[in-house]
Amino acid sequence: MKGILFCVLMSLIFKAYALLPKTYEGRFVSLTFNNTKVLDISQIKLLGRERVLNGTLELKEDLDESVVFAGETFIDSMGDGEYKQLPFTAPKQSICKALAAYWLYFEDSVKYGVNTDFPGHTHPCPIPKGKYYVKDVVIKPDKWPAMMPRGFVKAVGTVFKNDEVIGSAEIVAQITDLA
Template sequence: MSLKFVEVLLLLSIVTLGLIRADLDCRMESVEKIVGDEETLVDFNVRLIGRERLLNGTLNILVDLDDEVEFAHEIFAHRNGDWVPSSIGVRYKTCKYMSLIYDKYFGPFFKDSDLPRGKDTCPLKKGNYYFKNIEVTAENWAHYARMGLVKSVLTIRKNNITYGGLICVIVLQEKVF
């Protein structure tokens, strides 16, 4: 056997064992806001900018979001022309959602933003928050994400009445080195 062949076999076995983590490319395809059933108290005004598909916009919260408000975050995969619910989905009250989900999975993207993070997120105070040139990456999603077209739906509710939310469609694929 040649030395090159042995190197290739060694690399393949290391990758198969999971010792090298595959990085993911994440491309935002679309964003749209969810309007409230009766009134919209959490209003996302967002758009994607440029070839990089950077997220820009504002979040207008008309009331303080305390623990009476529920954040429902569901993930869908596109399979055979239909959106199929994945096993990933959470329903938390405001404080728990902001500390467990937002701060860990989404907060790091918001570098140019005045959207609160950490201990300042509970309750989430009413106000008009901006975010600019947000590049969504999937660095910390590798264990949870499914490759291909993915839809992320965040719905904000109180007493089973929707007060706003956001739908994002993204494409996840392995990075090519």
């Protein structure tokens, strides 16, 4: 009984802490895509001084439970290119479970019908093949953790099918204190 009460209490504390006002902002720095056999994201670019995300992505086939995603994060606080791994990771899991679990962190930045036609908000499974656009996407960290390391944060996501890498993406964002 004490264990259940402790878990519920910790969950409530975490949720309340996540609601604290953010003292930081983020902006895209770079995007790198590799080995895009099933997922063509080569047409997505960062544009302008504001570094907004624009372009199209194409899923060449439906992404079902057999497609697996894993992610890692790294920090370079000094901006010297010396990244150190952070404890924030996404363990290997089906792309459908990953979309359902992590969409919360992107939903303020990528809104269906506003700046994308990708139906991520519905957590479709399988994720339907097709071409999707993103337009003027900026980082909105409202649902990110209240405490975030400052500096250059690199997120590396890898997509597998039958234990073969079918695509990867590396996104670098700069996290700074609010002015």
